[in-house]
Amino acid sequence: VKILAIESSCDETSASVLVDGMVLSNIIANQSVHEQYGGVVPELASRAHQENIVPVVDTALKKAGVDMTELSAIAFTQSPGLIGSLLVGSCFAKSMAMALDIPLIGVHHMQAHVLANFIEDPKPSFPFLCLTVSGGHTQIVQCNGPLDMKVIGETMDDAAGEAFDKSAKLIGLPYPGGPLVDKHAKNGDPKRFKFPEPQIPGLNFSFSGLKTAILYFLQDNKAKDPAFVENNLDDICASVQHRIVTILMNKLVKASEETGIRQISIAGGVSANSGLRAALAEYAAKYDWQYYIPKFEYCTDNAAMIAITAYYKYLAGEFASLDAIPSARAVFGE
Ligand code: ATP
Ligand code: MG
Ligand code: FE
Helix, strand or coil: CEEEEEECCCCEEEEEEEECCEEEEEEEEECHHHHHHCCCCHHHHHHHHHHHHHHHHHHHHHHHCCCHHHCCEEEEEEECCCHHHHHHHHHHHHHHHHHHCCCEEEEEHHHHHHHHHHCCCCCCCCCEEEEEECCCCEEEEEEEECCEEEEEEEECCCCHHHHHHHHHHHHCCCCCCHHHHHHHHCCCCCCCCCCCCCCCCCCCECCHHHHHHHHHHHHHHHHHCCCHHHHHHHHHHHHHHHHHHHHHHHHHHHHHHHHCCCEEEEECHHHHCHHHHHHHHHHHHHHCCEEECCCHHHCCCCCHHHHHHHHHHHHHCCCECCCCCCCCCCCCCC
16 A cells, blocks of 8 residues: 655645555655744745645655555645645645545544554554644543544643743744753753643643743743843743643643553654653653653654554545545544
């Protein structure tokens, strides 16, 4: 089975070729145009996808050594994401499927983030829990099978990645700030400043209170000492990161206790965070978990995760029709 997958939900244009479950290529074009605006500008993202998609697909096929006439199916990200961005990938995938007269497979982006854990060994066994932490989502997903997932907890407001990026912005770091908070946190004291932990019932999350707490904390301290941030940058970043990570880990512990599942994975862009990775290893030792983290290039947006999800759908005979429409929001795992 040879699958070409296309991911274009946000600001990465990506294509991947998967042959019998093995990733042979995973090409990702990032869009730097958004940096000057401090966030992704949807219209500019769509235009960049249009420019990138042909060369990205071409490179993915060449690198894999697969000719398009050999393909068994074309997969694309159907939801969720920016609608203009999704349209570029879905129109391209449909045209190619029609021209080659092969099946089309629509993939849910958040299911794909979870299944990134199945690209390489070791793979989790079922059932397992996945904490998916990305720029737009924060979810705890119970996975009973590759296509059988249930969201058992999610954020009520900001996503974990947004919490990192918005905190970074308040601190004065450029966009996207998550990786920079991580970098400074490595040299800082995570216990130096205390930020409140929200009291949200069940397995859901909230990060908007933390943002407000950081805003007032910085205002108060800067009023007393204008050089407060520059003199304490590492400790501030370490303390903010520590709070975000403990909010995530405390709910994960709760989810594991409630479900009795001790196979735990993380996925999504924030799973690149070194504090979260270290915490997962530490909690795994403490609670006797087996844990899994996808390779870095499969944590942030990429088409290989779309391809592996499409492979399971192909085996299950779940195909999309040529009039399948992408959607900006779509429920998943209910
Ligand atoms: P979604 O999948 O929800 O649609 P997205 O695909 O845009 O959102 P990802 O690409 O998975 O999100 O992740 C991007 C987020 O990950 C950004 O918020 C970024 O700041 C954050 N991030 C990346 N690396 C790190 C890091 N080392 N520490 C903290 N945050 C990080
Ligand atoms: Mg992105
Ligand atoms: Fe994503």
